[in-house]
Amino acid sequence: MIDLQILLAFANGLSCGLMCTRMLTYRRNGAKFNRSASLLAYLLIIASGTVAIRIAFSEYRIIDPAETLLNLVLCMAVFRARGNVSQLFYGERSQ
Helix, strand or coil: CCCHHHHHHHHHHHHHHHHHHHHHCCCCCCCCCCHHHHHHHHHHHHHHHHHHHHHHCCCCCCCCHHHHHHHHHHHHHHHHCCCCHHHHHHCCCCC
């Protein structure tokens, strides 16, 4: 039987890794540059990437179910916004 911590670690690591990758591969395609959105995207990429790497190398030992749920929901929101942090947090649509 799979331990709950292992299942949470897998879900958390996968969601953080996917979220980091999606934001890294975002293309502006002529959208207006927004410094605060870029800084927020940078911080989210660093934070989610760090969590994914720490889980992959077994340095992240205790995983909270609420944290995993938050990361899963944020990952779904990032994919729904196609990696556009400005649309995700500020509600702006890029043209």
